[in-house]
Amino acid sequence: MAAETGTPTTLTLKSNDDELFSVAESAAILSVTIRNMVEDGCAGGVIPLDNVDGKTLASVITYMNGISAIPADEEKKKSYRDKFLSDKDFETLADMVLAANYLNMSCLMDAVSAKIAQVMEKKSVGWVRRKFGIENDYTPEEEAAVKEEHKWTFEGVETDDDN
Amino acid sequence: MDRISDLPRDILQRILYFVSQEDAVRTSVLSKSWRYTWRIRPNLDFSESTFKGDKREFLSFVDNTLQQYRDQRLCLDEFHLRISLDDYLEYESASLLEEWIPILTTMGVKESRLSICTVDHNDMPSVVFQAESLQQLHVEGFGMDRDAVPTIILSKHLKKLRLRRVHIEGKIFQEILSSCPLIETMHVEKCGGLRNIKANNLRRLKDFSFEGHNDLEDCSIEICPASLETIKINRGKISFDKGAEFRNLVDLDLCVVEWPLLSMFSCEFPSLKRLTLYDCYGLNEESSRWCRFPSLEFLKIFDYCGFEEIQIVIDAPNILYFEYRGNCIPSISLVTNSRDWKSKIYLCECPLSLLKLNELLKSLSQSKIFLMIDNPYLILDNGYNKPVSVESLNLDCGCDLSYFSSFLNDVFCICRPRNIGYCNNDYGGSVMQFVGFMWRILIERESDQLSQLVLQDLEEASMEIKEWYEEEWHRAPLSEFLINHVRCEGPKCQSRFTLKWRETS
Numbered sequence A: 001m002a003a004e005t006g007t008p009t010t011l012t013l014k015s016n017d018d019e020l021f022s023v024a025e026s027a028a029i030l031s032v033t034i035r036n037m038v039e040d041g042c043a044g045g046v047i048p049l050d051n052v053d054g055k056t057l058a059s060v061i062t063y064m065n066g067i068s069a070i071p072a073d074e075e076k077k078k079s080y081r082d083k084f085l086s087d088k089d090f091e092t093l094a095d096m097v098l099a100a101n102y103l104n105m106s107c108l109m110d111a112v113s114a115k116i117a118q119v120m121e122k123k124s125v126g127w128v129r130r131k132f133g134i135e136n137d138y139t140p141e142e143e144a145a146v147k148e149e150h151k152w153t154f155e156g157v158e159t160d161d162d163n
Numbered sequence B: 001m002d003r004i005s006d007l008p009r010d011i012l013q014r015i016l017y018f019v020s021q022e023d024a025v026r027t028s029v030l031s032k033s034w035r036y037t038w039r040i041r042p043n044l045d046f047s048e049s050t051f052k053g054d055k056r057e058f059l060s061f062v063d064n065t066l067q068q069y070r071d072q073r074l075c076l077d078e079f080h081l082r083i084s085l086d087d088y089l090e091y092e093s094a095s096l097l098e099e100w101i102p103i104l105t106t107m108g109v110k111e112s113r114l115s116i117c118t119v120d121h122n123d124m125p126s127v128v129f130q131a132e133s134l135q136q137l138h139v140e141g142f143g144m145d146r147d148a149v150p151t152i153i154l155s156k157h158l159k160k161l162r163l164r165r166v167h168i169e170g171k172i173f174q175e176i177l178s179s180c181p182l183i184e185t186m187h188v189e190k191c192g193g194l195r196n197i198k199a200n201n202l203r204r205l206k207d208f209s210f211e212g213h214n215d216l217e218d219c220s221i222e223i224c225p226a227s228l229e230t231i232k233i234n235r236g237k238i239s240f241d242k243g244a245e246f247r248n249l250v251d252l253d254l255c256v257v258e259w260p261l262l263s264m265f266s267c268e269f270p271s272l273k274r275l276t277l278y279d280c281y282g283l284n285e286e287s288s289r290w291c292r293f294p295s296l297e298f299l300k301i302f303d304y305c306g307f308e309e310i311q312i313v314i315d316a317p318n319i320l321y322f323e324y325r326g327n328c329i330p331s332i333s334l335v336t337n338s339r340d341w342k343s344k345i346y347l348c349e350c351p352l353s354l355l356k357l358n359e360l361l362k363s364l365s366q367s368k369i370f371l372m373i374d375n376p377y378l379i380l381d382n383g384y385n386k387p388v389s390v391e392s393l394n395l396d397c398g399c400d401l402s403y404f405s406s407f408l409n410d411v412f413c414i415c416r417p418r419n420i421g422y423c424n425n426d427y428g429g430s431v432m433q434f435v436g437f438m439w440r441i442l443i444e445r446e447s448d449q450l451s452q453l454v455l456q457d458l459e460e461a462s463m464e465i466k467e468w469y470e471e472e473w474h475r476a477p478l479s480e481f482l483i484n485h486v487r488c489e490g491p492k493c494q495s496r497f498t499l500k501w502r503e504t505s
Helices: A032-039 A054-068 A075-087 A091-104 A106-120 A125-132 A140-149 B009-017 B023-029 B055-071 B092-105 B126-132 B170-179 B260-264 B353-364 B404-413 B430-443 B452-457 B479-487
Strands: A010-014 A020-024 A047-048 B041-047 B078-084 B113-118 B133-140 B159-165 B185-189 B196-198 B208-213 B218-220 B230-239 B253-258 B274-278 B287-290 B298-302 B311-315 B321-326 B331-335 B342-348 B352-354 B368-373 B377-379 B386-397 B416-423 B458-466 B493-502
Touching: A010 A032, A010 B185, A020 A054, A032 A091, A054 A075, A054 A091, A054 A106, A075 A106, A091 A106, A091 B009, A106 B023, A125 B023, A140 B023, B009 B260, B023 B041, B078 B092, B092 B126, B126 B133, B170 B458, B185 B352, B230 B493, B321 B377, B321 B479, B331 B353, B352 B353, B353 B386, B353 B404, B353 B416, B353 B458, B368 B416, B404 B416, B404 B430, B404 B452, B430 B458, B430 B479, B430 B493, B452 B458
Parallel strands: A010 A047, B041 B078, B078 B113, B113 B133, B133 B159, B159 B185, B185 B208, B196 B218, B208 B230, B218 B230, B230 B253, B253 B274, B274 B298, B287 B311, B298 B321, B311 B331, B321 B342, B342 B368, B352 B377, B368 B386, B386 B416
Antiparallel strands: A010 A020, B416 B493, B458 B493
16 A cells, blocks of 8 residues: 555456446545455455446445545535435445445445335335335235234325325 | 345345334235345334334234244344333233343343333333343333342443433432443433432533422532533532533533532633523622633523622633623623624613613623613613614613603613614503604604704614514605504514614714
C-alpha cells in the first residue's frame, strides 16, 4: 500500500462480464473481500470479481466513492445511503444485496436489506407476491388455513384487490 | 422471475431482520416455500398493543414461537417484549414471563428489551433481573421491593432503564445502579419511595431525566459522570460536586429545582448549548456572580425566585437566544462576541423600575430585543439615561387607558421600539380600544398625550396589520383593522405600530 507516500493507490476491478473499473484503494477496501485480497498481496494486477456484473459493480463503486468521501458522521452517511437507494427498483436491489454479500460490505448489505424490508411494510400478500414475482402454490383451502392461523397480522395492512 | 425466494438464506435472514414482526409472520401466506421462512428471522418483537387478537392469543403466540425457536434450535439474537400485567390474565402472564426469561438465557440471546406495566403496584416479577441479556428495561406501575429485586442481579448489560410510577426504596434503587454499571440512559418518573439518587458511578451515563412525585418530599440527586450529555430534572434537589467538569453535557433543563445556580457556579460546562431554568428557586442573597459557558447558545430563565437579589454576569461568547420571563427585573448581563442574537424579555405583574429595566436593556443592547410588559405596576424612579433600541415592545392591552399615555412616556424614555403591539389577551374588545387609543396618540398625535420630548424624537409612525395565516405585515388605516378585527372569527386580525425614531446623540 502506498498511502504513506501520498499518491493514492488505484485498484482495477473486473466484473464477471469483463468490464474493467478503476477505483481508489481507500474506497475499495470498504469491501472486506477486496481488503483481504489487498492485504494478501493479490491486488497487483486486476482483481476479478466473479459474482458481480458490470452494471451492479458500477453502482457499488459509485456507493464506495460517495460514502468514503463523507467524514465520520453517521447521520450524513445514513442520509447518503437513503438517497443512493431511493430510486432503485427491486431487481437492482436484489443484485446489490447479492453483490454486497459477496463483497462483504456490511453497511451496504444492511442498508439494502432494510430497503427491501421497507418495500414489504404493511403491504398485502397479493401486492408482495406481484412485486417479488412469487407464485402462489397454496390451494385456496390451504391459504385460508394459514391466514386464519396468523389473522392478527392482517390488521392495518393496505387493502388490495386480490388480498 | 421469483428472485427473492432464491436469495441465499443469510441474505433473506438479514432482510427479515428489518421487517416488523407482523410483516414477517404474514410472509407465511405468500407460498408453500414461505410457510416457515419467517422463523429464520434472528429477532422476535412482541408488542401487546400491536397484536390485534385477544390477550390469551397473544400469550400463546409468544409462548409457541419461543418454544419453536428453542426446540428447532433456531438462531435468536434479539428478543423484545412489551406486555401489561394488569388484566384478568395477570398471574398467567407473570408465570409465563418466569418461563420465558430462562429460555432466553439458555438460547444465548444477545439482547433483550422488556417493557412491562401494571396499574396497581403489584410486585414486579423477580425473574426480570435474572435476564442476563437484558439491555433495555421499562417498568411502569409496579412495586420494586426486596421480593421483586433479588440481591443478585444478573442483568449486568443493562443500557437503558426507565421506571415510571414505580414504588422503590432508595437502597434497592442504588443496588440496581451498582449492579448495572453500563447504563447509558436513565429515566425516572414519579416514583414513590425514592428519596435520593446517587449516580456518580455510572461512568457511561449519557441521558438522565427525572420527574419527581408531586405528593412527596423532593428527591435529592447527585449526578456528575463526565459522560453525561443531557440532564432533565423536574421537581427534585440537585447537587453538583464542587469543581465537577461536565465535559460532554449539551442540554441542561431544570424545572422546580432548589438552588441550581448556586451549585452550578462552581462547575465547568464547556459543551453546554442549551440551559433552561424553569420555576427554580434559591440564590445566595446579595451576591454577584460571574459564570462562563463557552458553548452556550440558548439560555432560558422562567419564573426564577430570588433573581432580584443577585447580579449575574454570564460570559457566553456564542449565545444565539436569551429568554427571560418573570415578575421581577433581573440584574443580568451577557458578555458575548455574538453579533446576531435575540433576547426576549417577558415581564408579568412586575414592579416596573424604569432604572432597572433601562440597565437590563442596555446590557442586552447588542441583541435584537423583544420586550413584553404585561400588567405592570410602575415604580417611578429616575437616573436612567440613554434609551435603548428595541425590536418590538408588546404591552398589556387590558390596562387602564387613563394613565396609559404617561406610562408610554416613561417607557419611551428608556427604550425606542421599532414596533409596538399588544400581548395576546383580549378581554371584551380591549384590543380595539387599545389600538384606537394608540392610533390617536401615535398617528394623530393628539395633544397632551405624549410629551413634547418624545414627539420630537418620533419621526414617523404607521400602522400595519396581518391575518394570522399571513407571513408579512402590511400598512393599513385604522378603519381596515377595525373592520377585519370585528369581522373575523377564530384567530383575530393583528395590528402593530411601526415607529421610526430620529437619531439622538
